[in-house]
Amino acid sequence: MPRMRFSKTGNAVWISHLDLMRALQRGFRRAGVLLKHSQGFTPHPVLSIALPLSVGVSSDYEIADFELDAPTDLAALPARLNAALPKGIEILECYEDGEKLKHLKWLEARLTLIYDAGVPAQAADQIRTLFARPSLEVEKHGKNGPVTVDILPMLHAYSVTQPDETTLALTATVSAQNPTLNPLLLLTAIEAELPACKPDFTRCHRIQIMNEAFHAFR
């Protein structure tokens, strides 16, 4: 099954997962490439996106699998699709024989913490100390109401830097599936445990996804 890698940036970050599916399906039609449709009463185009992004999160590494109605030159497909997609969605490559999705294991994300009045003193160190604890319980919304999880076993690596007066950059590699850690839970932990380090606003960006061996997932 052919696979595409794409980015979702700018105002496109506000497009929800379901709407993104629709946007991609329409992009294919506009590009004159018909997706294969499922059989049955209401045929659906065969297209699925791995690891749906939360609304508002940008990404340079999104993966979607699809099937085409007729053979098409995959190398030429990104350019054709990009001419037909809304601003902010860019197909980076299309290829065959991608890795099995079950090998998708890690996700590298960057949280940009913005402090309007300047980064609080020692904030970076406090965050490092926080993630160095033996365990870190965070409350998250589960299917049956709030549940508490220890996020640290799912946090493989992280770094905290301060690029300027008002910004902290927290880059983290977290478990993408089985189990899944939403990188935004790192922010939840900071806000709960270090109220003085609560940022005024945070941007979240997915840098890449990786297999079990920490290689970029193909």
Place this chain on the structure above:
Amino acid sequence: MNTKLERILPRVQKPARYVGGEYNEIVKDKTQTDVNVAFCFPDTYEIGMSNVGMRILYAVMNDLPWCACERVFAPWGDMEDELRKARLPLWCLESQDPVRDFDMIAFSIGYEMCYTNILNVLDLSGIPLHSSEREGLHNIVFAGGTCAYNPEPLADFIDFFSLGEGEEITVEILECYRRAKQAGWDKQTFLREVAKIDGVYVPSFYEHVYNEDGTLKQIIPLGGAPKTARKRIMQNLDTARYPDKMIVPSTEIVHDRMNLEVMRGCIRGCRFCQAGFVYRPVRPRSVQTLHDQAIGLLEDSGCHEITLSSLSTSDYRYLPELMASLEDYCQEKKINLSVPSLRADNFSRELMLKLQKVRKSGLTFAPEAGTQRLRDAINKNVTEEEILETCKIAFSGGWSNVKLYFMLGLPTETDEDVLGIADLVYKILKTWRENASNKKRGLRIHVATAFFVPKPFTPFQWEQQITPEEYTRRQRLLKDAMLSKSVEYNWHAPDLSQLEAVLARGDRRLCRVIETAWRRGAKLDGWLEYFDYKLWMQALRDCGIDPAFYTTRGYAEDEVLPWDSIDVGVTKRFFLRERERAYRSEITPDCRAGCAGCGANRLLEGGVCDA
């Protein structure tokens, strides 16, 4: 992106509707254009982007190289709260520039319940509400759409109205404004000039004088204004601008598909239906034009669904040819072709079976009234036999879902008519028992009743609306008569329809009521989440206005009507004649069967309708 906005977006529902950037959006460099228009549909993005008129005029305005037209919609309540908290002015989607920076603000007004949204949009933009408070040429506010046919409840807020179909008149208005801006006219000079354009109505050029009993005594045109302003129509729909590239929203909207407008006007003449009269005369598009537009739009948009829309698509003369011309393409490309508003006649039955090949949707009828007598009175020319015959074919073809729409409170309605609805439903049930191919699935009949709202420019424009209490009594009477488990009965609450009647037939005194209601918090009144009846009743009391004056009182035939300064083509004489026929339960055959002499043909060059 504006940082304040970036911080708000994660907190609001469906943020994609506030950022623009959709496929086919038109972004112009506004330093290079002469006239910039903020084009507003005063309801949510999902509703506004589904409006075909909006899409046509967006193309028409942006076709002008010297004009930039950008979109703005009413924000949902959560977004409004955030905007007010952050002191952010409302912006247009394309450039995210504030609405107040635009030369003109154009509203497309489709229904009465969005009136408070107009005030809210102006206020959120930081633009003074009243025409009289806006001096100079900046922020000229004008409006069109169906509600412009009775513009009086908005007279204080809107500088001028554009009546009828907008493809040509909008260009003329913008050209006039461009001249005004270049020559540095004042607002009065501009209004005097723009009023010379056919189809423009400037409310401040008319004085309304009332009798002691509150009825209108006289409408006095001032400074040489014409007695009436006549709506504009397009003479030829094949040459009229229809966008070949439409914005494809990145988030789901109400009508999330491409729309083909197969004709304008309606041949039927149902006596309660405002659209059926104000969009006359009937004008079809040719099969060739529609075929090309359909394929062009589908290829360009990437949509997999297209609707053949009009007020009554099964009355489109060339429907079989059009469907045949699109059949192969749709099949090959897996496109859904949908035809709404089918009638229960023979032809539609065949069509229904044909469409079933793609997808079996529900079966929907709008008999509107329960007895033949009342259906004849409202000129809804559908018979019980036709409904039952269609049901029979559908049930034997495997359908098991029927929706039926009725109105309660129609002129001359009696309890017998109300119970006639239950009787018809029972007969449908019986038809199912006798004909269903698969009884295991069971039958679902959804019955819905709405509360009749008398509208301007219909034969029922003078009628009394029954009281909400009486509507509720009739609704209960019907409910108690439909006991079958297969029947699901939904009814509209009467309060919204009562208010709709007040606004639809309102005069200038309602401007204050709308403003008062808005100041008390009314907005998004078309939405159950927001509509607050008590608040509106309080606003009416505050202004010393009795809603009964506009509803249960009824208007006298010799009374001056607030909308008498507007000419939609169809004559008052015709409406009176139709009203008489209604009282005699006498039908008027459709336009194709014979011209009933409504007068709309006078709008056509040559004066002959192609019904």
